[in-house]
Amino acid sequence: MGLRHRLSRREILLAAGATAGAGATTPLATRPAAATPAEMQAAMRHVVGQATVRQGKVTLDLPPLVENGNTVPMTVAVESPMTAKDYVKAIHVFNEKNPQPNVISIQLGPRAGRATVSTRIRLADTQHITAIAEMSDGSFWSGSQEVVVTLAACLEDLQP
Amino acid sequence: MSARALINVPAKAKRGEVIEIKTLISHVMETGFRHGTNGQEIPRDIITSFSCAYNGEEIFSTQLYPAIAANPFVTFFTVAMASGTLTFKWVGDNGFEMIEEAKIVVE
Numbered sequence: 001m002g003l004r005h006r007l008s009r010r011e012i013l014l015a016a017g018a019t020a021g022a023g024a025t026t027p028l029a030t031r032p033a034a035a036t037p038a039e040m041q042a043a044m045r046h047v048v049g050q051a052t053v054r055q056g057k058v059t060l061d062l063p064p065l066v067e068n069g070n071t072v073p074m075t076v077a078v079e080s081p082m083t084a085k086d087y088v089k090a091i092h093v094f095n096e097k098n099p100q101p102n103v104i105s106i107q108l109g110p111r112a113g114r115a116t117v118s119t120r121i122r123l124a125d126t127q128h129i130t131a132i133a134e135m136s137d138g139s140f141w142s143g144s145q146e147v148v149v150t151l152a153a154c155l156e157d158l159q160p
Numbered sequence: 161m162s163a164r165a166l167i168n169v170p171a172k173a174k175r176g177e178v179i180e181i182k183t184l185i186s187h188v189m190e191t192g193f194r195h196g197t198n199g200q201e202i203p204r205d206i207i208t209s210f211s212c213a214y215n216g217e218e219i220f221s222t223q224l225y226p227a228i229a230a231n232p233f234v235t236f237f238t239v240a241m242a243s244g245t246l247t248f249k250w251v252g253d254n255g256f257e258m259i260e261e262a263k264i265v266v267e
Contacts, residue, residue, distance in 0.1 A: 071229040095227060099193045103227040106236075111219045113178035114237040120229040122191070 037128075040094045043101035044132060047092050048140050058091075058133050058143030069123040069149040074103075078115035078133040078141070082108075088115035090134040097127035123149045163187055167248060169262040173240035181212065182235040185250055185258065191226035207232055207252035215244040240266045 044053070061075040078088045087110045093103040106117050115133070123129075130144040168182040185207070192204025204226065211221035219238050232250075243266045250258045 098227050099191070100226055102225040104225060105223040107221045108236075109219065111214070111217070111239055111241070112237055113239040116237060117222075118233075118235040120233050122227050122229050 037096045040096040040101040040130065043094055044092075044130070047105075047134075048132060051138070051140050053132060053140040053142045055142055055144075057141040058131050060093075060129055060131050060143050060145040062129060062145050062147050064146070065148045065150070066123065067150045069125070069151055071120045072123050072147065072149075073118065074121050074129070075116065075118040076131045076143075080115050080133075080135070082110055082113055082115060084110045085136070087112070087136045088133050089136050091115065091117065091131055092134075093121075093129065093131045095121075095123065095127055095129050097125040098123065103129070123147055125149055163256075163258055165248065165250070165258060165260045167246075167260055167262050169246055169264055170240075171263075172265045172267065175240060175242075175266050177240045178237050179240050179264075180235060180237050181246070182233075183210070183212075183248060184231060184233045185210075186231050187250075187252070187256075189224075189226070189228060189230040189232060193226065205253050205256075207250050207256065209249075209251045210234055211249050212236070212238075213247045213249075214238060215242060216247075240264065242266050 057079045059077045061077070062072060066072050076091055076093060078091060080086065080088045082088065088108050090108065091106040094101050095103050103121055104119060108115055126148045128144050128146045130142055132140055132142045134140055163186050165183065165185040170179050173179050187207050188205060189207065190202055190205040192201065194202045196202050206226055207224050209221065209223050210232070212219055220236050222234065224232060243264060246262045246264060248260045
């Protein structure tokens, strides 16, 4: 079944990091700058190309306020009959303030029955999440929601 | 401790019924953006893709990014077409791969 021992490898990595001398790492290693709304737009363009994205059909269900950005439940639902002739091909979710603009990309087909997917995401700051759905007829639809985050994810470093 | 996956698939369904499948796998989903105690970057270690096949035909596939929370939880729907096996596959950094199966009876 391909089960692997994950934790022991992480422990080794952390132990090696803790004992390695400062000379082994780049001094003043900087954190990647947080992604900007412009980077989110670029990531969305990469997926959509030159097509127009219309607002609608896509509902993002996220709590409007979260205390801890490390695990935020998210459901994205797209209105569609999900028949062989009319279905959602893909859903792409983007964020605007995490270090990286992509959250998840999903491929579906008529066998999905319903274009609804749930997961849990990390949010680095109060920001907008946008989901774009690509339909079988080539059209793109989007929906967006703002989430207020009290404690950011992604940027918590290990404590000594 | 090895990675563990929990899968929730209804054991039985009616043909044509839309069923919900819930999956959870234990995985640190290290983003690659954190720094350790000496300021060095902790390398990325995430699951990058998750897919499901129903009697061999892919019905669902995703690409995951560091923005997915640790211990990835993913739920989705599928149409119960025939009895058989659902196969779930997770693939990630550092050669991570996990495959799990669930059976379903469709009447």
